[in-house]
Amino acid sequence: MKEYTAVIEKDPATGLYVGYVPGFPGAHSQAASLDELNENLKEVIAMLLEDGDPELEGEFVGTQRVTV
Numbered sequence: 331m332k333e334y335t336a337v338i339e340k341d342p343a344t345g346l347y348v349g350y351v352p353g354f355p356g357a358h359s360q361a362a363s364l365d366e367l368n369e370n371l372k373e374v375i376a377m378l379l380e381d382g383d384p385e386l387e388g389e390f391v392g393t394q395r396v397t398v
Contacts, residue, residue, distance in 0.1 A: 334351045334357070335352070337349065337351075346360045347361055351371070353387040354384055356374070356386065371381055
């Protein structure tokens with residue numbers, strides 16, 4: 331099994347959670363709950379992996395606070 335890091339945001343206009351895997355084209359989804367989003371992302375990633383292991387365009391490093 332492989333593990334991917336997803337970035338999750340909440341869309342203020344729709345109230346939906348939106349998730350994507352940085353650097354993995356097409357690996358994104360949305361849902362009304364975090365549990366549903368996790369299941370949706372699993373399904374999307376599994377479908378994308380059917381074509382073989384992706385060559386990731388980037389790698390998630392972390393988050394950083396910026397004070398202005």
